[in-house]
Amino acid sequence: MERSNLPGKAMSFSNTAFYGASGSPTARLFVTPSIRKSDLDRPPRIEDDSSNNATENADQVFQDVDEFLGVLSAAGDGSTPPDVPDAVELLCKIVESRIAKYTSGENRNKFGRMNEEDDSLIDAVMRLSRLSNALRQFPAGSTAASSSNRIGTVLQLAMAFMEEELPNLLDDSRNGANSNDCKLFLFNAKDENAGSGREEKYPRFSPEVVTKIGRIATVMISAGYENEFCEAYTISRRNAFSEQMKKFDYERINVEDVQRMHWDTLEGEITRWIGVVKYCSETLFPGERRLADSVFSEHLSFSLSVFSNFVRAAAIQFIDFGEAVSMTKRSAEKLFKFMDIYERIRDLISAISESCSDVCRNEINHEIAAVRDRIGEAVVSVFSDLESSIRNDIARIPVPGGAVHPLTRYVMNYLEYACEYKDTLEHIFEKISKPEQPSPPGTDTPFSTQIIAVMDLLDANLQTKSMLYRDPALRDIFLMNNGRYILQKVKGCPKIRKLMGDNWCRRSSGIVRQYHKNYQRETWVRLLRMLGHEGLQVSGKIAKSVMKERFKSFTSAFEEIHKTQSAWVVSDEQLRSELRVSVSAVVIPAYRAFLGRFRQCLDNSKQAERYIKYQPEDLEAMIEGLFEGNNNNAPIAKKKT
Incomplete structure (x- = not known):
């Protein structure tokens, strides 16, 4: 994507100076035109040996220059330019000589490695800069103006040198040459x-x-x-x-x-x-x-x-x-x-x-x-795609055993993960929906409304999928499994629970309990009718043939239920335990009472063994094998009476 550089503070350099057409950084040296880079590679011409003495007596030269700067400061408007002391020329030669040591010969000093020499050169250049600024106030033709030209030439040399050495100084430091850190x-x-x-x-x-x-910055800017x-x-x-x-x-x-x-x-x-x-x-x-x-x-x-x-x-x-x-x-x-x-x-x-x-x-x-904002719009659009995915998930084959549907797991895990970004998503949906006023505390927000819409779509989809089961009891198991999974996911994630609210949780718990009751009614209440006393007495006497048929029918029906529902799946351990306990609480007392009342009516033990195949404890053990998803779960052997 092509993008024009954004304007910044008005300065004479721009982004294009640092990035070529390919976008990669390119380095260049910005040297004042009157000083060529090659000038830095050879020592300046020195007419006599006075520079050596000047170098050895730099502190005295600096002191003399500072005194002259004080005189210039007191000179006012520059109408009477003062005499320029020899220290000014000596200072120029000091700068030229030290730059020569850095830039010429095989044994050249490395700027940045010689702390005392570096600082001394910077001090000297700083004084040159101050002299240049101070001498500009005097008219052309004066000795002060002549010295100003000389200072300007040396100052340009120094600026070019510092400009060239600055990247090297930064690079060497980055590579650890000047820092242990x-x-x-x-x-x-x-x-x-x-x-x-x-x-x-x-x-x-x-x-x-x-x-x-920083000192180089100060002297160059000055x-x-x-x-x-x-x-x-x-x-x-x-x-x-x-x-x-x-x-x-x-x-x-x-x-x-x-x-x-x-x-x-x-x-x-x-x-x-x-x-x-x-x-x-x-x-x-x-x-x-x-x-x-x-x-x-x-x-x-x-x-x-x-x-x-x-x-x-x-x-x-x-x-x-x-x-x-x-x-x-x-x-x-x-x-x-x-x-x-x-x-x-x-x-x-x-x-x-x-x-x-x-x-x-x-x-x-x-x-x-x-x-x-475009990313935020994409996020909102993704949730719309999630809704479409739920609507379009039309299965034609039921999940074996009435287990939790893959769509349920996907959607709930997706929402759980999404709610790790709850605060950000709240902000996005609030911003994208652009309500006239922010949602007041305690009310549904745009994001919570979105989550509830997804949950409603999922519930409607599961209701449709439940109709794929011909057995009404298995239909209830399927809805109970999925409803319980959704409820546990919501309760286990505080952020989703806060979005859905306690009322939703209570309502969903009630719906799951209703599926449980429907299942019991479709399966076990119908079975218990076989243990009813109606029709067992004729003229005040027990009709043994009817009673024997009741035992046989109950046993056959129970075995068929056990065989079928052992293949059904309830993966949630707590729900599976609750189902088994509730079934036992309904079946075992009724069977024990029926057995206790009518067993003595059988003629002998062999006859009793023929019609009474299971003891209450046997039925209880068989109930414990329900909902395991095991098609090979055969009835257990009866206990000895």
Whole structure:
């Protein structure tokens, strides 16, 4: 995606100075035209040996120059220019000589490695800058003006040298040349928990190096070379940013590539993007702001402008990717990555708001917020797709044994996972629905209304699927299983429970209990009618033939129920136990009473054994085998009477 650079604080450098057409950082040296880079590679021409003495007596030269600066300050409007002391020329030669030591010969000194020499050179250049500014007030043709030209030439040489050495100083420090604190902040960007690794100090600069860079900033800005310093500094920091992105194996991806990616591949890129944005929001941006504030401690307006331009360039990369993802085809499984992107963008907005200039904050945050809103719209659309998926899930074959339907598990697990983002989803739905007034506490919110709508659709779908079972009792088991699963999921997730409300939970519990009662009525109440006393007495006597038939019919019916319902499935242990207990509570007392009253009417023990196949304890043990999903669960052998 092509994006024009956003305007920032009015400065003479722009983003295009640091990024080529390909978007990769490119370094260049910004040298004042009157000084060529080759001038830094050879020592200046020195007419006599006085520079050696000047170098050895630098402290005295500095003192004499400081006294002359005091005289210039007292000179007023410059109408009578004072005589320029020899110390000024000696100072110029000191600067030329020390730059020559840094830039010429195989044994050249390394700027940044020689703390005393570095500081002395910076002190000398600072005095040159002050002299240049002070001597400008005097008319042309005066000795002061002549010295000003000489100082200006040396100052240009010094500025070019510092401008060239600044990136080297920053790079050497980053690589640990000037600081023992050079550990990188690294974590596996492919890990879902990216960002949870050990955080090390960023950026990795010693206080001495930061102070040195800050002094260079002060002297270059004071000399009027603020653009050159800011350009060189910004190039270095953007190169450092690019190196950090390589640590994450992160590359900029255009919209077309994102659109062509398979979701599994794109999911990995999203995970990496999330880790990078988290790192930038929490570590890199704050670290860069601290560094900029330290370097520009005497010119905080430059700190804010340079840092804002740095953040703008980085944020545009993140915005482009988020926008590209928001344009991909929506589907239910993408919700959670969309949510992660939304939250990371929110954190990015917060990080920028806390540290950037007003112009950068307003412009970048506007674009980031637009991408965030598109991701929010995608989230709402995903929930609509979830509703469509539930409506369109039309099964023609019932789930074996009346078990919990896969759709029920999918939807409830999906909602449980989604509610880990409850606060964010509440915000998204509130924002997208755009109500005139926010929902008052204790009432349904747009998101809770959405969840309830999904649950109602699921319930309607399950009701339709229950009609696939011909056995009304199995139909009740199916609805009881799914209703209980849904209820337990809601109760087990405080966030869903809060959305659904206690009234919903009580109502759902009542519905599950009703399915339980319906099941008992369809199965066991019908069986118990066989143990009724009606028709067992004729003319005051027990009709043995009728009584024997009752025992046979009950036994046959019980065995058939046991065989059938042992294959039914109740996976929830508590529900399975409740069902068995309730069945035993209905069947066993009735059977024991019937057996106790009519057993003695059988003629002998052999006859009793023929018609009374099971004892109450046998039936109780068989009931314990119900709902196991076992088709091979045969009746147990009867106990000896």
